[in-house]
Amino acid sequence: MDMMSRVQRALDQQLALAHSPSAPPRLIAALRHAVFPGGARIRPQLCLAVAQACGEDAPELTDAAAVAIELLHCASLVHDDMPCFDDADTRRGQPTVHKLHGEPLALLCGDGLIVMAFQALARAGAHHPQRLAGLIATVCTGTGAPDGIVAGQAWECEPRASLSRYQRAKTGALFVASTCAGAQAAGADPSAWRALGECLGEAYQVADDIRDVMLGSDELGKPAGQDAQHHRPSAAADLGLVGAVDYFRGLMQQAVDAIPDCPSRTAMRHLVWQESERLMPQSTCDRIHREYPQHRPAAVVAPRGALA
Amino acid sequence: MDMMSRVQRALDQQLALAHSPSAPPRLIAALRHAVFPGGARIRPQLCLAVAQACGEDAPELTDAAAVAIELLHCASLVHDDMPCFDDADTRRGQPTVHKLHGEPLALLCGDGLIVMAFQALARAGAHHPQRLAGLIATVCTGTGAPDGIVAGQAWECEPRASLSRYQRAKTGALFVASTCAGAQAAGADPSAWRALGECLGEAYQVADDIRDVMLGSDELGKPAGQDAQHHRPSAAADLGLVGAVDYFRGLMQQAVDAIPDCPSRTAMRHLVWQESERLMPQSTCDRIHREYPQHRPAAVVAPRGALA
Numbered sequence: 001m002d003m004m005s006r007v008q009r010a011l012d013q014q015l016a017l018a019h020s021p022s023a024p025p026r027l028i029a030a031l032r033h034a035v036f037p038g039g040a041r042i043r044p045q046l047c048l049a050v051a052q053a054c055g056e057d058a059p060e061l062t063d064a065a066a067v068a069i070e071l072l073h074c075a076s077l078v079h080d081d082m083p084c085f086d087d088a089d090t091r092r093g094q095p096t097v098h099k100l101h102g103e104p105l106a107l108l109c110g111d112g113l114i115v116m117a118f119q120a121l122a123r124a125g126a127h128h129p130q131r132l133a134g135l136i137a138t139v140c141t142g143t144g145a146p147d148g149i150v151a152g153q154a155w156e157c158e159p160r161a162s163l164s165r166y167q168r169a170k171t172g173a174l175f176v177a178s179t180c181a182g183a184q185a186a187g188a189d190p191s192a193w194r195a196l197g198e199c200l201g202e203a204y205q206v207a208d209d210i211r212d213v214m215l216g217s218d219e220l221g222k223p224a225g226q227d228a229q230h231h232r233p234s235a236a237a238d239l240g241l242v243g244a245v246d247y248f249r250g251l252m253q254q255a256v257d258a259i260p261d262c263p264s265r266t267a268m269r270h271l272v273w274q275e276s277e278r279l280m281p282q283s284t285c286d287r288i289h290r291e292y293p294q295h296r297p298a299a300v301v302a303p304r305g306a307l308a
Numbered sequence: 309m310d311m312m313s314r315v316q317r318a319l320d321q322q323l324a325l326a327h328s329p330s331a332p333p334r335l336i337a338a339l340r341h342a343v344f345p346g347g348a349r350i351r352p353q354l355c356l357a358v359a360q361a362c363g364e365d366a367p368e369l370t371d372a373a374a375v376a377i378e379l380l381h382c383a384s385l386v387h388d389d390m391p392c393f394d395d396a397d398t399r400r401g402q403p404t405v406h407k408l409h410g411e412p413l414a415l416l417c418g419d420g421l422i423v424m425a426f427q428a429l430a431r432a433g434a435h436h437p438q439r440l441a442g443l444i445a446t447v448c449t450g451t452g453a454p455d456g457i458v459a460g461q462a463w464e465c466e467p468r469a470s471l472s473r474y475q476r477a478k479t480g481a482l483f484v485a486s487t488c489a490g491a492q493a494a495g496a497d498p499s500a501w502r503a504l505g506e507c508l509g510e511a512y513q514v515a516d517d518i519r520d521v522m523l524g525s526d527e528l529g530k531p532a533g534q535d536a537q538h539h540r541p542s543a544a545a546d547l548g549l550v551g552a553v554d555y556f557r558g559l560m561q562q563a564v565d566a567i568p569d570c571p572s573r574t575a576m577r578h579l580v581w582q583e584s585e586r587l588m589p590q591s592t593c594d595r596i597h598r599e600y601p602q603h604r605p606a607a608v609v610a611p612r613g614a615l616a
Contacts, residue, residue: 114419
């Protein structure tokens with residue numbers, strides 16, 4: 001089974017556990033809408049790939065780690081889309097959860113997905129007790145305070161913040177959790193896989209910043225121009241489009257170089273280049289160089305958060 | 309050390325772990341405001357009491373279980389108070405988190421507290437791996453879908469719901485998690501402690517319903533009359549005040565009878581009666597019988613959720 005199918009199947013099985021005659025049907029529908037059909041599932045696939053590279057020996061625990069990370073990602077999207085943050089009407093080409101089910105259920109849906117992530121880990125971890133505490137700690141570090149995605153989002157509410165700290169927490173932290181949890185699910189040392197997660201997380205954020213400037217809402221499947229509208233820091237604003245594209249390519253090279261020695265190192269490198277091409281095709285990079293050579297860094301003046 | 313001091317110290321130590329130069333200061337302030345000074349801390353104290361009754365042998369794991377349950381309770385209060393639910397300005401006599409820190413930080417604060425609950429369990433559970441998965445599963449069951457507090461709150465968004473199912477999920481589930489997690493933290497079988505949590509959870513909800521009708525906002529430390537205003541089901545509306553008071557006393561008697569055989573059974577019974585007196589003093593029960601003999605059940609017609 002390819003990795004995408006494996007991720008979808010594991011998510012589907014986890015969601016099914018919330019179905020019960022005793023469950024409020026609209027909450028269950030909101031949970032499903034937040035998770036399916038889903039996006040590229042890059043984080044859980046990364047988790048699976050690292051576990052396989054580490055000689056995966058507990059596939060149900062890998063699945064749980066991948067599921068937990070994707071559910072936490074989906075939870076953050078549901079809450080980020082809400083009116084008090086992005087107030088976005090669409091996500092992945094569909095209405096956002098609060099647009100379809102209302103704000104109260106969107107709020108609860110995010111909470112429910114966070115809890116479900118740990119439910120998945122506990123269920124599979126019961127058979128691998130020696131790996132469970134480390135896995136949960138890794139996932140929590142990527143998600144909560146002081147340095148996880150919740151903290152990253154919270155930097156938008158501060159009067160001043162460091163751009164790199166903001167991006168590391170908002171996007172990087174869950175990529176680091178993805179690679180490290182993949183290793184831990186296979187009983188391997190996570191520290192060797194940290195740098196790969198860091199590089200990919202930053203590259204992903206830079207690609208997102210570029211797309212937010214370049215593409216229209218239809219192509220994005222969500223509102224475009226959000227970074228400028230919400231005065232959020234952005235690599236495209238900071239470095240200009242050409243600078244951001246070059247920075248992105250450099251980060252992907254660093255990601256490739258960060259893959260530790262392992263039997264499937266060549267396959268992992270191929271996967272990273274493939275992901276690079278998916279995120280920001282070479283043809284798009286060339287087009288940006290050709291068509292936007294004058295795109296200059298913009299001064300970001302943020303009323304909600306001045307990020308230095 | 310008395311149980312309240314032990315709970316406060318454990319919460320304080322857990323919150324301190326989120327402090328870091330890399331953390332967004334306003335998020336940290338919001339997290340603290342959501343947890344301190346706090347209310348009666350009944351759930352974590354119940355967790356400690358059950359662990360002690362089961363011959364507690366891993367106090368740091370008991371502390372983590374108690375902390376996790378209280379943090380999840382605080383998270384649910386922060387999110388319940390937000391404009392899309394109760395839109396409450398005060399809680400425990402203080403401004404609510406969104407009133408003080410704004411909606412975006414209140415949303416993130418609730419998310420951060422949920423993650424922190426599992427962080428606490430993972431940290432202590434690393435030294436007791438055989439107990440960790442069960443503890444997390446218990447805490448998740450009390451919190452998420454299909455039957456935890458998130459589901460309970462979500463019943464308010466349904467066109468129809470069963471009153472008992474709503475109350476069991478919204479309040480009962482975390483009381484059950486408190487007693488069961490206390491037992492599990494001590495390495496004991498949680499099933500014997502389930503009924504105590506169920507009775508106390510329901511009694512707590514009934515007392516809350518009665519107070520919402522009887523007391524003013526100043527005495528409550530939060531807006532009064534919320535159940536009627538939000539067309540929420542309430543034992544006071546369902547049974548009338550006298551009926552609700554009698555039902556409450558009956559539930560507390562059931563709770564006392566549900567305490568399983570254990571060396572500290574007499575002390576536990578005393579504790580439950582003490583809690584009963586704190587929740588709804590005998591003098592108040594007598595006063596209600598004297599002053600509100602005619603208070604009749606009200607027909608609950610709910611535009612948001614018709615609870616049968």
